[in-house]
Amino acid sequence: MGGESGSILFSLVSRGAVVLAEQGSEKTEAARAAPRVARRIIEKLSTANNRVTYSQDSHLYHILCENGIIYLTMADESFGRRIPFAFLEDIKSRFSSQYGATASTALAYAYNTEFSRVLRQQMEYYSSNPNADSINKVKSEIAEVKNVMVENIEKVLDRGEKIELLMDKTDRLQGEASRFRGQARKLKNQMWWNKIRNMMLLALIIFLVIYFILALACGPKLKCAG
Structure with missing residues (x-):
C-alpha cells in the first residue's frame, strides 16, 4: 500500500467512555492489550470534534471524534496514518448513517453484535486491499493528518493530565x-x-x-x- 506495511489490529466506536462496538485481533500481545489501552484513552479524551494520534512502542492509536462519538483504531506504526484515518472516516460514515441520533442514548455494547462485523470487514479491507490506498489518495484531504499531534501514550496516561490537542x-x-x-x-x-x-x-x-x-x-x- 504505497510503500507502507502493517495492518489495523483493533478498532472501537464509543460515546465518551461508553463503548458501543469494538473489534480486535489476537495476532500479537499489543493487539490483545489494545482494548484495555483504548479504554484508558477514551476515559481521558475530550469528545470535541478533532483527530489525534498517540504512540505506544511500535503501534499508533488513531482517534477521530465527531458529534460526541469517538472512533478509534490501533495499527502498526509502519502502517502510517493516512490509511487508518481513512478507515476511521469510513467507519464514521457507516456508523452515523446506520445509527444516527440513537447513539447518543445507546447502552454500552448496544451495537456490538451488528457493528463489530462491519469493523472486522473494514479492518481487513483497509489492511490488505491495495485499492483502499488508491481510493484514499483521491480523498487525501479527508485523510490529511499533518496537523495531528503524536504523543507518547505512557506520558499522557501516567501523568493523568488532560489530553490537549494541537488541532x-x-x-x-x-x-x-x-x-x-x-x-x-x-x-x-x-x-x-x-x-x-x-x-x-x-x-x-x-x-x-x-x-x-x-x-x-x-x-x-x-x-x-x-
Missing part, C-alpha cells in the same frame, strides 16, 4: 483571529458611519447658521430687497 489549539487560534478580524471590520464600519454622521451634522449646523444670518437680514422667507 484544538490551532482551531482556537483561528477562531480568535476570525473574531478579531470581524471586530476590526465592525469597528472600522462604525468609525466610518460616525465620520459620515459628524460631517452631516456639521453641514446641517453650517446651513442653519447661514439661514439664520440671512433670515435676520432678509426675513424668514429670505426676500431681500435688490
